[in-house]
Amino acid sequence: MIFIVVKFKTKPEWTDRWLDLVGPFTAATRAEDGNLWFDWSRSVDDPTEFVLVEAFRDQAAGGAHVASPHFKTAMNELPQALASTPKIISQTIDATDWSDMGEMTVG
Incomplete structure (x- = not known):
């Protein structure tokens, strides 16, 4: 899967309207x-920072996402609300879903 985490720092006047x-x-x-x-998600330390966690089945799905009209629209519309360039981590990992946390079992 393609696993991606992006941090978005919003302008204060856009923070409450970001979602x-x-x-x-x-x-x-x-x-x-x-x-x-x-x-x-929203940072507990910085209320103007939002974190996006996303995943795509494979490279083809990730490529289709980046080529989609809604992605292109977002890339044009979102910068108006941002205080800085988003920070990203994008990795291909050997997984298909979330795993249980081995260090903590509930129930």
Whole structure:
């Protein structure tokens, strides 16, 4: 799978509207055939920082995502709300889903 984590630092005036701004992009990406997940979180240390954790089945699915109209629209619309260039980690890993955490078992 292609496993990606991106940190987005928003302008303060956009922070409360960020999830609305990325809403259509999020919905369209989650509907893609090869998308495994596309989940947003907010930093507990910096309220203007949002973290996106996403995964795609394989390189082809990731490539289709980057070539999609909604990706291109997002790349044009999102920068207006950002204070800096997003930071990304993108890796191909040998997994198909989340694994249980071995160090902690519940139930």
